[in-house]
Amino acid sequence: MNQVKAIRQRYQIKRPEFAALLGVSVRTLEGWESGRFTPSGAAKKLLQVIGASHEAFAQLQRFKGEEQMIELERDPEALTIMGVPFATKSNYEATVSAIANNMFEGYQPTVEDVQYFAEDHKQPINPTEALARVRQAKRVKTNG
Structure with missing residues (x-):
């Protein structure tokens, strides 16, 4: 199974919400999950962090918009x-x-x-x- 999809499914989160948390479009997320292309740069690092840590994922969920930077x-x-x-x-x-x-x-x-x-x-x-x-x-x- 694709790692991006596995992370999303482990947290039982729908694509639109997961894409919003990562700051990408649903279409981009679908591309990663289908294997058409792979995340890079900050998105790749963020996925590595939340894939390894439930706490990191929970903290990410606390920030729904840029005003909370x-x-x-x-x-x-x-x-x-x-x-x-x-x-x-x-x-x-x-x-x-x-x-x-x-x-x-x-x-x-x-x-x-x-x-x-x-x-x-x-x-x-x-x-x-x-x-x-x-x-x-x-x-x-x-x-x-």
């Missing part, structure tokens, strides 16, 4: 996020991952949040724990 100001060469510099590449990458994953849930980071992540904690960043601390600090500021 998420953008995080960052510079991987300078190791900065929202203008805040990071001392190590590993903490920079962990922070990008933590923030981006939580932005899918509606989290909007502030410069203060990013500064917290950039502080030298003398240990690797635990993204879940760090975001919980940031959120708790915000609750204390709001309530106190």
Whole structure:
């Protein structure tokens, strides 16, 4: 069976909805499923990701239109996020991952949040724990 069709059928989604999630026409999707041609570029990568991860597919479904695009100001060469510099590449990458994953849930980071992540904690960043601390600090500021 064609891999594109297998992915769609595994998620029990109709062609029009799947095509819309991938940002392609139904005709293009039909072409991929029939084997007349194959996906390439970003579509190929996206199919690989959602084919390998139910979580990735679920997150993709949360974004129905372009108005829900998420953008995080960052510079991987300078190791900065929202203008805040990071001392190590590993903490920079962990922070990008933590923030981006939580932005899918509606989290909007502030410069203060990013500064917290950039502080030298003398240990690797635990993204879940760090975001919980940031959120708790915000609750204390709001309530106190």
